[in-house]
Amino acid sequence: xxxxxxxxxxxFRKEGQNVTLSCEQNLNHDAMYWYRQDPxxxxxxxxxxxxxNDFQKGDIAEGYSVSREKxxxxxxxxxxxxxxxxxxxxxxxxxxxxxxNEKLFFGSGTQLxxx
Amino acid sequence: KQExxxxxxxxxxPEGENLVLNCSFTDSAIYNLQWFRQDPGxxxxxxxxxxxxxxxxxxxxxxxxxxxxxxxxxxxIAASQPGDSATYLCAxxxxxxMLTFGxxxxxxxxx
Numbered sequence: 001x002x003x004x005x006x007x008x009x010x011x012f013r014k015e016g017q018n019v020t021l022s023c024e025q026n027l028n029h030d031a032m033y034w035y036r037q038d039p040x041x042x043x044x045x046x047x048x049x050x051x052x053n054d055f056q057k058g059d060i061a062e063g064y065s066v067s068r069e070k071x072x073x074x075x076x077x078x079x080x081x082x083x084x085x086x087x088x089x090x091x092x093x094x095x096x097x098x099x100x101n102e103k104l105f106f107g108s109g110t111q112l113x114x115x
Numbered sequence: 116k117q118e119x120x121x122x123x124x125x126x127x128x129p130e131g132e133n134l135v136l137n138c139s140f141t142d143s144a145i146y147n148l149q150w151f152r153q154d155p156g157x158x159x160x161x162x163x164x165x166x167x168x169x170x171x172x173x174x175x176x177x178x179x180x181x182x183x184x185x186x187x188x189x190x191x192i193a194a195s196q197p198g199d200s201a202t203y204l205c206a207x208x209x210x211x212x213m214l215t216f217g218x219x220x221x222x223x224x225x226x
Contacts (some may be wrong), residue, residue, distance in 0.1 A: 004158075040124065040219075041218050041219075042119065042204060042206075042215075042216030042217050042218045042219060043159075043204070043206075043214075043216040044216075045213060045214070048213070058213070088156075090158055090159065092158075101146065101147050101164060101208075103149070103161045104149075104159075104161060104214070105161070106151075106158035106159040106160070108157050108158045109156070109158050111156070
């Protein structure tokens with residue numbers, strides 16, 4: 001089955017700790033995205049990547065880092081600099097990312113909580 | 116900067132009712148408007164995408180309209196079913212695929 005796989009589904013972070021959220025896709029999409037969702041709110045863009053070895057900051061990139069070494073993978077690291085990391089994190093992909101009117105495909109999300 | 120608002124935040128209707136979900140946006144220079152469905156604790160599923168040159172899109176019991184001049188989009192659900200219960204989010208696309216999301220409307224369809 002083609003799709004986007006996020007892991008783990010639940011993740012707990014201790015104070016001062018960096019944690020990494022995994023996102024893998026087998027849709028052969030060029031573009032990948034990370035969004036943060038807080039309760040009752042819409043999604044906010046953290047980082048996006050339109051091609052391997054390149055990525056751009058979104059609206060709320062502070063305290064986060066990403067890498068895009070492979071087309072299929074776009075891991076997100078939540079660093080200790082992110083003071084309010086508790087949220088639902090969603091990874092998405094689209095075919096090219098530079099073409100208008102593309103649909104986004106989403107993973108099932110990772111719930112990150114602070115211990 | 117684009118701002119997207121969805122009102123109401125929550126809606127409860129009896130099964131079989133036709134209903135309308137509202138989405139408003141501040142920047143009319145929009146490439147497209149997308150509607151998504153989100154089940155609790157899950158990711159988003161794309162429902163409909165309306166391009167700026169279109170006025171509406173239909174998929175089964177769903178119909179979405181777009182009025183750029185008034186900054187509004189609506190999602191019409193016909194003959195609602197309990198399985199339609201979910202959160203519905205709209206998102207405006209003003210630049211590439213950088214979507215601006217509304218806060219969503221949480222829909223409950225009661226049997």
